[in-house]
Amino acid sequence: MATIDIQNLVKTYGDFRAVDDLSLSVAEGEFLVLLGPSGCGKTTTLKMLAGFIEATSGRIDIGGRNVTQMPPHERNLGVVFQNYALFPHLSVFENVAFPLRRRKVAAAEIARQVKASLGLVQMEHLSARLPRELSGGQQQRVAIARALSFRPDVLLLDEPLSNLDAKLRLEVRQQIRHLQKNTGITTVMVTHDQDEAMSVADRLVVMKAGVVQQVGSSQEIYKRPANDFVASFIGSVNFIEGRVDGGQFLAQQGVALAGAHLPAATRRIVVRPEAIRISEAAAPQPGELAATVREIVYLGAHSEVVVEVVPGLELTVRLQNGSGESLSNRLQEGQPVALLIGQDAVFALAD
């Protein structure tokens, strides 16, 4: 178990700054997720933590040791790869035993620890198999067992679920979360999938173009995104341009929204689709907005309804699809509706 301290980490390839002055701390036992689109520098950061690529400048401390220049085999980290990276010529048992053999652990102890590690991921019964005889989900579980068998200081996960199909992804994701909680190992995971990130992370780091955009819990980042990029990367959003005027937010299109809490300089607000209430009333109550339904997209558990408040101002509203006659079934395109956008659903964005 260990803390991680990253200071002013930079990685450049020629003129391209893959990671640009990144500083971060990971607390002992914390599950930190680096999240961002491809090319944002999250994997490069993880590879520098693991020692697979060398930092251009900056410093990395793990468990109080400066590991910046240390080769990977001396860092004592467990790494799980997107493509599993099992040793194809070794059995499941030997794969998991590999780090123990490198540490000259006695044979009886190796057998015991391998069994325990495979037990953690319910793979004991397949220890004699070769990796190619296992399914993707099984291979990834073996890879996780291998990365934990030698009690590393830190666990690094590089897109561990990306190669799995949707159902398995959920299963392995829960398993990773439980293992992490039970072992209490400091963990850093890289992913481009925001659902995945939010479901496992104690803390999220959203990155873009090598630069950290925001650090915070899933809730903080979802409810209070620091900028446009974070807001749109995490969940879907409605952006509205305008200005604050007399305790209200006045949209460019001339519509007034509740906004007494907004800073006076606000030029742009964000409204989450699930925070807008929609009703079939033809005439809006005070505080409500009149709108017209333009499009209804059925998505299973919920529907997305696009409404037009005035020409040029369209909002997306998310409706839960309850059992029986739900509102989304009754709504028709072209139908007039009333919208309620509560003050707590509206927040300002810095540019």
Place this chain on the structure above:
Amino acid sequence: MVKEKNWQARLQRAAGHTLVVIGFGVMLLPLLLVIWLSFFSNSILALPPTGYTLDWYRALRGQETFLNGFLNSLSIALIATVIGLAVSVPASLAIVRGNFPGRRFVLQLLTAPLTVPAIVIGAALYVSFIAIEIATSLPLAGARSGLAAAHVLLTIPWCIRLITANLEGVDLSVEHAAQSLGASPLVTLFTITLPAIWPGIVAAALFGFVVSFGNLEVSLFLVSPGETTLPIAILQYLEWKIDPMIAAVSVVQTAVIALGLLITDRFVPLTRVV
């Protein structure tokens, strides 16, 4: 409509099968013909045979040129294969995993002998060896060491091609995994990388051996009078007479290579190798 489709499909399948049969025929017919010829009793090869005999195989035992040629070819091929591998494995690692300028150039250089006609290589080496001999009085032309060195040149392109192809198939993350689990680069090489490319190394050894064992053009310039290789011994014999003895020698030579392949197959399935 359905019937017509059926008919077309059947025709396509038949055409496919015919192609396969023709292909195998072209490959196997010469070999089968040589085996057949080796049992002819006429001392001048002619069809139809007047009768069959095993005499040519019996007579082989007395032919010291062939026996010596065989042993020479064998030892040269083994030496060339071992040295070729010793050069090619590290070179392939450097080319695929290394990160230095001119990697492509080194690859081109090492595989270049494949693109130059063997007869040109033989002639060029002969001239160079003579020049070196005159300058340094090191005996190279007509010496075993010179011949072995020339054959190393023949094995390297095959070894490099096969090993680099195998190495490119080994995911870098597998090596990274080994390192993160506590294996130094050297331990990673021996416990992970080399076992992973083992089939490629076996294939390289096989190809190198066969290319060297059967080579005529390069050897022609470089053998010393008393130490011919088997292909040269066969050529020299053919200059004087054409009798089924030649066929018998070829059958034995083919059998040795086939035996080698079968033994290799026991350790590394050849279908996985090539």
